[in-house]
Amino acid sequence: MNKEMLSKRIGQRLKRIRSDRGMTLDQLAKKTGVSKPMLGQIERGESNPTVSTLWKIATGLHVSFTAFIEDEKPNVTVIKRDQVLPIIDGCDFQVFPLFPRSKDKPFEIFSVKLEAGTDHTSEGHAQGVHEFVIVEKGTLNVKIGDEVYVLERGDGIHFPADQVHHYINGSSSEACVFTNIISYEWTGL
Template sequence: MNTENHGDVGKLVGANLRQFRVNKGISIDALAKQIGVSKLTLIKIERGEANPTLSVIWKIANGLKIPITALLSIESDVSIVRKKDGLKLISANDVFVVEPLFRSHGLIELYRGYLQPRGEYLSEAHQPGVMEFVTVMSGQLTVEVDGNTYHLDEYDSIRFKGDRPHKYANPSSSVTILHFVISYHNP
């Protein structure tokens, strides 16, 4: 995860990761093996010394079976997320930026996303039962799920099962702006 204030964010993610891991009774070794992230990386994240990628944060959240925003925020009764002040998570290839809008309360998360011109982002499968709802607010988007490609224009929306690998691509020469809702299955 690359962020504008990555020091503070790294410490917040680390503290939240440790709290969830300990509360669930999972050792750092067990979590590392379960999610395919090295023990050293997890130790550095918990200490606030690492700057994890969006992919690593998703692996951690999936492994702990928590919404990603649970790792990224602090509780508040009223929250306003302004574009200029929002937390920005950047993909490893720097073409996809997502902004968690609020901490998850219950079973949904909200995000704003920006996909650079001609950019592609491959998302790993999320937790079983996860559904994604994506609306193109500006630009164009193609979404690949289960070998099928879907083309969306401005204000088009798509819903799909996010518990399988999927890809977002911007076929245009301008930034695509997206709004995401991620819904977690309640077992």
């Protein structure tokens, strides 16, 4: 799926969710903290939202991050990572939605690439959302509150994700790749 198709799908899904709930764009803007003009552009497929913007919308609507992009699923799913179109926030943070959340699966799995010397701040998710992170390549620093956790290849971390958290790649030469599992099991979302 190319970028234009992805933007259109996100827009169609957002409009459908908003319409199903009988919400106006003004109401959606108040609920999500995303401006009405930006929401309109996203719904029309004219804007490709950043990861942060999509998270704000998903959190405000109490839906999964991938509710805007997921396909109907067969019984067996094979994912080829090199065929998954990333959602890009800037040019240094790429999120590959490998296994989007579905009605029968209260979690989603992403592969994330964080370029050398960069960091990404993730706003807190809904109360009860948990993240599980496993480093596949490089070194990742995860900052939660005032605490920084250093993870090497093969290391993992689990934490309640309802607070601001930061992913930091302190390497000056190597990208960090990690698997991120987001669990909604405790939220009822």
